[in-house]
Amino acid sequence: AQSVTQLGSHVSVSEGALVLLRCNYSSSVPPYLFWYVQYPNQGLQLLLKYTSAATLVKGINGFEAEFKKSETSFHLTKPSAHMSDAAEYFCAVSSGNTPLVFGKGTRLSVIA
Amino acid sequence: NAGVTQTPKFQVLKTGQSMTLQCAQDMNHEYMSWYRQDPGMGLRLIHYSVGAGITDQGEVPNGYNVSRSTTEDFPLRLLSAAPSQTSVYFCASSYLLNTEAFFGQGTRLTVV
Numbered sequence: 001a002q003s004v005t006q007l008g009s010h011v012s013v014s015e016g017a018l019v020l021l022r023c024n025y026s027s028s029v030p031p032y033l034f035w036y037v038q039y040p041n042q043g044l045q046l047l048l049k050y051t052s053a054a055t056l057v058k059g060i061n062g063f064e065a066e067f068k069k070s071e072t073s074f075h076l077t078k079p080s081a082h083m084s085d086a087a088e089y090f091c092a093v094s095s096g097n098t099p100l101v102f103g104k105g106t107r108l109s110v111i112a
Numbered sequence: 113n114a115g116v117t118q119t120p121k122f123q124v125l126k127t128g129q130s131m132t133l134q135c136a137q138d139m140n141h142e143y144m145s146w147y148r149q150d151p152g153m154g155l156r157l158i159h160y161s162v163g164a165g166i167t168d169q170g171e172v173p174n175g176y177n178v179s180r181s182t183t184e185d186f187p188l189r190l191l192s193a194a195p196s197q198t199s200v201y202f203c204a205s206s207y208l209l210n211t212e213a214f215f216g217q218g219t220r221l222t223v224v
Contacts, residue, residue, distance in 0.1 A: 008154065023113045033211040035214075036215075041204060041218075043116075043217045044155075044213075044215045049212065090154060090155065094209055094210045095210075096210040098209060099212075100209075100213055101152045101157070102147075102155040102156075103154055104153060104154035105154050
């Protein structure tokens with residue numbers, strides 16, 4: 001079975017600072033990994049995904065994530081936070097033949 | 113292109129009432145899922161379907177029924193609503209289980 005742990009339910013950064021949202025996964029088979037973003041009162045939209053190609057994955061809005069098999073991690077980063085990045089972020093894992101399993105989410109606040 | 117459409121957006125039920133949350137997608141996706149989102153719990157899988165006529169249980173299926181008579185529609189039925197079912201419900205669809213999932217805008221359900 002797959003599982004996801006997101007460290008930190010709430011992260012606060014200053015505008016222009018580095019964003020780092022942590023995700024560790026557990027999977028008995030090579031995983032497919034995803035980051036989704038949810039803006040207030042909206043559904044989820046895909047930021048980026050890892051599907052066993054390049055380990056460094058670039059997504060929308062300047063976000064990227066690095067797959068590290070040895071650390072079972074898929075942390076999300078952005079070099080410079082913008083006010084519009086304030087949202088909730090979810091890491092998710094799939095084995096390929098099971099639906100997505102989500103972490104509990106990390107709420108990102110950006111301080112002016 | 114409408115994507116994934118959920119109705120209603122908001123609903124208040126009394127304990128013991130039944131209702132159906134509607135979900136339709138126009139992307140010809142085989143895979144559809146229902147999740148519930150609760151504060152601090154992330155998204156938890158209720159039921160999912162890998163094609164018309166095929167459904168399976170997720171992590172939290174009790175109190176919910178689903179059916180998939182067409183590729184486009186995947187309704188979620190609450191048999192006898194309970195306050196514990198107060199939540200935001202999301203429907204999602206994808207081409208494969210390891211590809212991007214597209215989410216509806218959610219249904220906010222309150223059971224009193």
